[in-house]
Amino acid sequence: QLRTALDAAAMGTWIWEVDGNRVILSERSQSILNCTPEDFDTLDVLLERIHPEDRPEIKERAKRAIRTGELYEVETRFQVSGDRYRWLVTRGHILLNTQGQPKRMIGVVADITERKRLAEQFLRNQRLESLGSLAGGVAHDLNNILTPIMMSVQLLPLTLPQINPRSQELIQMLENNVKRGSALVQQVLSFAKGIEGKHVIVQIKHLIRDIKQIAAETFPKSIEVQTNVVSNLWTVKGDATQIHQILLNMVINARDAMPDGGLLHISAVNLSVNEEYVREHPQAHVGSYVAISISDTGVGIPKENIEQIFEPYFTTKGEQGGTGLGLATVINIVQNHGGFMDVVSQTGQGTQFNVFLPATEAVESESIENRSIPQGEGELVLLVDDEATIREISKASLENHNYKVITASDGIEAVASYVKNRTEIAVVLMNMMMPAMDGTTAIRTIQKINSEVKIIAISGRNFTSQIFSDRNLSIKSFLAKPYTTQALLQTIRDVI
Template identity: 55%
Template sequence: MSPYLRVLIVEDSEDDTLLVLRELRRGGYTVDYVRVDTPAAMQAVLDQQSWDIVIADYNMPAFSAPEALKLLQSRKLDLPFIIVSGTIGEEIAVAAMKAGAHDYLIKGNLARLVPAVERELREAQERHKRHSAERALQESEERFRQLAENIIEMVFWMSDPGERQRLYVSPAYENIWGRSRESLYANFMEWLEAIHPQDRQHIETVFFEQSLAGTYDEEYRIIRPDGSLRWIRDRGFPIRDKSGEPYRVVGIAEDISDRKLAEQQIREQAALLDVATDAIFVQDLEQHLLFWNKGAERLYGWEAAEVLGRSAESLVYKSEETLPPFEAIQTILAAEGKWQGELQQVTKDGKKIIVESRWTLVRDVAGNSKSILIVNTDITAKKQLEAQFLRTQRLESLGTLASGIAHDFNNILTPILAIAQLLPLKFPKLDENTQELLRMLEGSAKRGGDLVTQILSFSRRGVEGSRTIVQTKHLLLDVAQIAQRTFPKSIETQTNIAPNLWTVFADATQLHQVLMNLTVNARDAMPDGGILEISAENLWVDESYARMHVDAEVGSYIVITITDTGCGIPPEIMDRIFDPFFTTKEVGKGTGLGLSTVIGIIKSHCGFVNVYSEMGKGSRFQVYLPSSQLTETPAATDVELPNGHGELILVVDDEVTICQITKSTLESHNYKVLTASDGIEALALYAQYKDEISVVLIDLMMPGIDGSTTILTLQRMNPHVQIIAMSGLMSNWTTAQKRSFGIQYFLSKPFTAQALLSTLREVRDS
């Protein structure tokens, strides 16, 4: 297909026009042409359509080629312009070419026309491409200029590293650097001189080595003329020539001072969070962990690198039983933005903990829920102390109830026991059957008294027996020997007792009872066999340890540990095991007083008990007793009791039966007796017989004027009065109180005739 050519012919001769057209068609073109011979006609056709080329006769009567060329140029049209003339001098042709004509031909030699047209069309196309590229470049440069000069947060720059010259820098430079662009254009080194001395050498090196390679991306500090410091992030990108070689660098420098300040604040805040003792972590709405502070690492044992991205639920909750009500918490968070409560959790090593948890919903700037900030405080020790305190309160309340019952019960048992002992003395010729019945009565009364004593022991209101310096090592070895001989062969007994174990000031009989109760419980927990370990060691309890245990005080202790590998104690009953009459054993196999007696005896010795147990693995009971660190003393032997020598004894008790049986017992052993049923009667009798009364035997718990008030009044009447106090509740009077009142003798109800007469003998001999 022939190429299409639109030709504007400026010619006044029709014949010459036909010659030109014939030559073009011979050259293979399909020609669309218009011939004009005046400026007006040329203007008109230029307005009507676009043209590919202009062919003009040089000399015409009304219009010439130079005039046509000027008209074309005035229209700023870049079209090939070829002059065709009959005759033209060389000077005229050169002048036409200088004026803008692209070629000239002689009408007599049109053979050059087609090649000239082809050449000029090619050159016109090249010029058009070049002009389009230049216009695009100009437009791009203009857009870049407007962009660069209107963005004040960043500095756009262009440099020639080889020549060490800044070719362009945007106006933002003056605002950020505080220096003029003109000074930078004049002195490239001004940029380096503004960089902080500690950063300058590094930046100078990497800029000239890396900017042309496309790897220049640095952060550095600059010092402004006013002395202020700014942080800059500077990035460079190479510009390459046609051969791909970099020859210039363009870049962006931005002020990142605010970001650096924020990062510093974040680091400081993170450091504060890490110093915090609380566990602080952040999770997204799907419970994936986003932040985990040092406090969380310390509490849970998980390093931050181990947990980030993982589910908090799978890490700190052992089972569905301990899972918090997430749906309820989410509802409260959505409504109030925060939630607070106590949660049961586990650490990495499986240790159970209790935390006070505070949840805060974090929202983004649009108000949408983004994440949850959780602050957990370990309150495990606090909850344990609360449990110990509540258990102590419960035991004290039960002890108060039991002591009231025991007081009345002791008052009932005392005359029964005394009568059972007195009747054989009054009637020595009783038949054997009657004497056996009296012995049975005496034994039953004693067992009843022992039961009351055991009930009172758990509440620290029991009888305070004879206390001496005791080396518990002997007791422990004795208990271990009993266990080895009497326990099933399937139970292996082991001992681990410190060779230098300290002594304690204690009632050896009561401690023996404690140890037997604990070892028997351990045996019962191992019906299929196991290991019973009895150990003891010395321990210094410091302030930190004492704060963790309600009953502990700073000082030296011995710790006796009874460990079994039995079935363990269910967690749900752990808080009740020291309650009196509570037992898990079958009916008839346990009274429920074993552990309550243990806790009562140990507390009466100013000690405390800790229990650790795990189902299926066994239990460990630790008994803490204050050490004495004195030498063990041998127990005193009993001395035979003589009768009285006719001394007058004043017996004071609100229970008539006790007064009567005590009177009978004393009179049968050569004592004279006066009785009073209350404090007022006692004071009246003492005032009347003060010089004759040798000893006052008085109950501490009486209605009206109680025993302590009566004793104080008696001592005012006679500072040297000899007093024996009686009570079924030893806790009513401590050792210090007895000493402060000058009372050295005490009878625990129910008492035997032997105890009564022995105590009177001690008073008489003193």
């Protein structure tokens, strides 16, 4: 019955004879340790298979158990084969002879590798949750910083019409990099908080061109970057920032796989998947796809690791500091876009990742940034934001495009200003996160004064789902920071 109970608990028994230093293992213990009775006839031989970092603790715990008679208990890494270790927990009691001297230790052993993995994953998930909260706060602060920079850059050409071509190039470069900074903030939020992405028509060739530039500017010069994109490449419908993240994560992986340099090749073609292809690739579906391939001439991926590379936290980068989240993020984004992936690798030769995203026949719509800038008609705008720089630059931009503006620094001041000017105010721009009185409270208070008031919510965080799911707020539109002058003016014009 005892053996049955131990088997049910997946525990093996063992005996250590102190005098002869001999170890006796039960069949279950042999199975756990992946050994035969002849493999470990003495404790010294068994200790050689314990991870070197764990050996001192084992010896210290054993000495203490012999000296004091207390329970021997230790968690260690045990080499089951090659360089593969598993976590074991070992417990035992010392038995004394008639003279009161240690005679033998009897105990149990169990494999706790899975428990350790789950505990580590739980801690990592907690850290990610904390990171998500931190990322939201950091994103809010960064977007508050980026907004006045973005709008100032766009206001400069209007205030300095005679600016020389070189200065215009520098201004455009600054604007492009502010937009890249904004996209980076959204990438952090996308992973840390799982925010919803905006799906639009995406030109993959533009993203590949941007990735090539990033790689050429930041990767070691020993890595050559080549691209090959068909001229008539189809478009896809998705989140451009997330697809950009797919490409960036994979080229970074390729870079890390080539510490001594090599060739990084990015290509994209149109692919029509038929039923025969689906039979050979079960994860695929019949339809039209944009097939993106990223290959390197690096170290390659061992066959035993191929099935694990997309698992969260799995990494082979060791001391290089890999988190094991890069490819996990990639496969998650690809699947959320209705696509699939495969990988081909040969140790010492290199690796090729293939990403297949569903193609669309839709035409790329004109973005807000490419439309003509709508002008105001003298309407009065109430602008509410606790950041002075955002109030100042937004006010200047609006006034420069024929709007009148009154500002407020918090919800209390906003309500007071609205009460005073309610018959003249055409629209309210309300920041959602403010001290004293936040945006939500201020909006509800103003709506009690005038239920038909037109309100545009503004935030450096993504509040879209919360805002539009609350029917009592009746928000007309949402403007995410950092916003451009074009986006601000177009949103106001659409609402008015």
